[in-house]
Amino acid sequence: MWVYSSEQVTVYSIQPGRGLEQARVVLGQDYAGFLVRDGWRVYRGFTQAIHQTCLAHLLRRTKEMLEVSSQEAAEFPLAVKTLLKEGLQLRDRYAQGQIETHGLAVATGKLEARLDRLLESPAAATSPANRRLANHLLGERDALFTFLYCPGLDATNYRAEQAIRPMVVTRKTWGGNRTPTGAHTQSALASVLQTCRQQFPSAIDVFQQLLCSPEPLTLDLTLPQPR
Numbered sequence: 001m002w003v004y005s006s007e008q009v010t011v012y013s014i015q016p017g018r019g020l021e022q023a024r025v026v027l028g029q030d031y032a033g034f035l036v037r038d039g040w041r042v043y044r045g046f047t048q049a050i051h052q053t054c055l056a057h058l059l060r061r062t063k064e065m066l067e068v069s070s071q072e073a074a075e076f077p078l079a080v081k082t083l084l085k086e087g088l089q090l091r092d093r094y095a096q097g098q099i100e101t102h103g104l105a106v107a108t109g110k111l112e113a114r115l116d117r118l119l120e121s122p123a124a125a126t127s128p129a130n131r132r133l134a135n136h137l138l139g140e141r142d143a144l145f146t147f148l149y150c151p152g153l154d155a156t157n158y159r160a161e162q163a164i165r166p167m168v169v170t171r172k173t174w175g176g177n178r179t180p181t182g183a184h185t186q187s188a189l190a191s192v193l194q195t196c197r198q199q200f201p202s203a204i205d206v207f208q209q210l211l212c213s214p215e216p217l218t219l220d221l222t223l224p225q226p227r
Contacts, residue, residue, distance in 0.1 A: 005163040010194040014183035020045040051143035056156040073127040108148040195221045
């Protein structure tokens, strides 16, 4: 189950796998926009996109590591957690006008330098879990602080996480679809319904307008609709 969501449009796509081939069905291999996503390695296949990895996932991972780490091993996930939170605080300070664009750029550079030193430090190798996290961060290095270079960009993929929840509940309720046709139908209907909810005061009014029109209507859901 895949979901692609922006402020105005949501697209669901039930696919027979979790690979790049399925991901590009909606986005296309040459997608060159912003891509805020979790750490699933498939997304790195969109080489022309501007990536931001979800910091909420990483913060949750460091929290879980700290709950089971020894005192020595806890040093690394704690330092990672601190750096990520400082990045979010830096974003908030800029949004509140407490620092200017130049100050944001300087502070971001210092933050990234600290991260690089941390990933090369002995603390990153004090346990197998730390090494796995360090390797993951190295792979995601260029996507960790994109939101600080592009003010206004989300630092987490919360939008997609929220959008996929109703579909997950639906799947748990009846177990999914029996046929590819059923999966495609559900994907299309859910996409239109959710996008209508995002753009119109009432999705029911939209469907009523379409069903009661004496002439066929085409509703363009790719652009914000007047309220």
